[in-house]
Amino acid sequence: MSVAASTFEKTPGWLDWFAGPSTPVFQLPPGAVDAHCHVFGPGAAFPFAPERKYTPCDAGKAQLFALRDHLGFSRNVIVQATCHGADNSAMIDACRSSGGKARGVATVRRSVTDAQLQVLHEAGVRGVRFNFVKRLVDFTPKDELMEIAARIDTLGWHVVIYFEAQDLPELWDFFTALPTTVVVDHMGRPDVTRPVDGPEFELFLRFMREHPNVWSKVSCPERLSVSGPKALGGEQAAYRDVVPFARKVVETFPDRVLWGTDWPHPNLKDHMPDDGLLVDFIPHIAPTSELQRKLLVDNPKRLYWPEET
Numbered sequence: 001m002s003v004a005a006s007t008f009e010k011t012p013g014w015l016d017w018f019a020g021p022s023t024p025v026f027q028l029p030p031g032a033v034d035a036h037c038h039v040f041g042p043g044a045a046f047p048f049a050p051e052r053k054y055t056p057c058d059a060g061k062a063q064l065f066a067l068r069d070h071l072g073f074s075r076n077v078i079v080q081a082t083c084h085g086a087d088n089s090a091m092i093d094a095c096r097s098s099g100g101k102a103r104g105v106a107t108v109r110r111s112v113t114d115a116q117l118q119v120l121h122e123a124g125v126r127g128v129r130f131n132f133v134k135r136l137v138d139f140t141p142k143d144e145l146m147e148i149a150a151r152i153d154t155l156g157w158h159v160v161i162y163f164e165a166q167d168l169p170e171l172w173d174f175f176t177a178l179p180t181t182v183v184v185d186h187m188g189r190p191d192v193t194r195p196v197d198g199p200e201f202e203l204f205l206r207f208m209r210e211h212p213n214v215w216s217k218v219s220c221p222e223r224l225s226v227s228g229p230k231a232l233g234g235e236q237a238a239y240r241d242v243v244p245f246a247r248k249v250v251e252t253f254p255d256r257v258l259w260g261t262d263w264p265h266p267n268l269k270d271h272m273p274d275d276g277l278l279v280d281f282i283p284h285i286a287p288t289s290e291l292q293r294k295l296l297v298d299n300p301k302r303l304y305w306p307e308e309t
Contacts, residue, residue, distance in 0.1 A: 017264035022276030036260025049085030059264035061094035
């Protein structure tokens with residue numbers, strides 16, 4: 001695997017994806033799904049959106065599928081990257097090229113037609129993403145998002161929401177009014193320097209407890225960790241400060257959790273993770289074979305390949 005040169009000038013300080021991932025020690029269960037990953041371009045074929053807030057490296061479908069096979073996953077869920085805006089062409093091309101091994105999560109605008117939604121569905125899209133992280137996107141008005149949610153509900157799609165923990169109280173009423181299954185990216189980005197049983201994370205757990213349509217991805221320890229990737233040896237996990245939070249969600253809501261690599265790891269500032277090491281994080285947060293199978297196989301298949309369940 002090699003990092004391709006882009007026809008666009010990358011954002012200064014942009015970290016390219018880790019080109020030599022280790023082979024995981026943890027053996028993934030058969031049928032495992034990487035349920036959160038992206039494709040960037042390549043820019044020469046799929047130009048980045050003019051309104052983007054960053055310009056990434058090229059990271060296309062060939063590299064993603066090579067990583068899938070190297071790590072031992074069977075399938076991918078490709079989430080539309082904000083650098084492509086509402087032009088889902090790169091993601092759709094990857095889904096169509098996967099031989100049925102990939103599903104997609106799109107970004108759409110209010111102007112999308114029913115015919116266009118049907119084309120997305122036939123290509124493998126099963127959800128839309130609403131991003132509320134201010135440094136990444138300009139907010140779309142909530143009435144527009146609610147209209148989109150109502151329309152995709154008829155297709156059996158779900159909504160993926162990306163927000164930061166401190167913003168959950170402000171967004172609570174909107175999220176709980178959504179008519180679809182709602183999937184939260186990365187546990188709502190908790191502050192892992194605070195207690196796992198503290199009020200901030202308890203609010204997120206209450207959000208899931210009171211609303212059985214809410215799922216969570218227990219992914220991206222590399223984004224949340226303060227302790228970093230260095231394991232202390234023996235059975236100690238890398239990103240060990242994230243383990244109690246992710247394990248709490250997995251054990252409390254075993255039928256509503258997903259996991260993904262987040263490859264190619266956009267907007268990381270301090271280090272680029274080894275994706276093999278990320279896979280070895282999984283048994284620390286899902287310690288039994290039953291939990292691992294639910295997290296990696298049963299849950300993503302139920303959400304993205306329901307025709308097989």
